[in-house]
Amino acid sequence: FLPHLVASLEQVEQTYIMVKPDGVQRGLVGEIISRFERKGFKLTGLKLFQCPKELAEEHCKDLKTKSFYPTLIDYITSGPVVCMVWEGVGVVASARKLIGSTNPLQAEPGTIRGDLAVQTGRNVVHGSDSPENGKRETALWFKEGELCEWTPAQAPWLME
Ligand code: IDP
Ligand code: MG
Secondary structure: OOHHHHOOHHHEEEEEEEEOHHHHHOOOHHHHHHHHHHHOOEEEEEEEEOOOHHHHHHHOHHHOOOOOHHHHHHHHOOOOEEEEEEEEEOHHHHHHHHHOOOOOOOOOEOEHHHHHOOEOOEOOEEEOOOHHHHHHHHHHHOOOOOOOOOOOOOHHHHOO
16 A cells, blocks of 8 residues: 555546557657657557447547548548557646647647657547546547556655
8 A cells, every 4th residue: 555646546537549540651650659658648448449430429529510520530531540548647737738730730749749749630549638538538449457556666756
């Protein structure tokens, strides 16, 4: 029992991060995973997955009215994606910062999109935009039993 690791349990969030098909095709999977890993968040789910159309539509349902919606669905289902769940205090907002702005040309250097992409329609990675959506998207993309609860050996060196 490590009291310092459970003290802030209610503050622990989940975010759904996905390397999109362009990131997989361009060989950026390791690079993208590394950024979250090095930051110090905890990986609790990971799989390579060919997304069916119905799941892409459910995931993107808030964008249904947008002109780019059909091409977005084609993009997300165009090849395998890497699905991940990362956990930590403040992980949702922090992951969005690591990812950078939706338009890679406006994304700051040092962010994933700022360093690795040029177009909104090929912006290599997805990240949940709120803790609620982090939970919703985790449940959408992962079945129970696919997630791992574990304590990283480095935990006491990341959190006092
Ligand atoms: P986000 O991924 O930064 O949260 P959202 O507005 O939620 O951005 O849009 C979801 C995804 O839809 C974007 O990551 C991008 O792949 C795609 N998208 C958003 N706006 C456009 C656009 O204007 N043209 C083409 N694709 C877009
Ligand atoms: Mg979004």
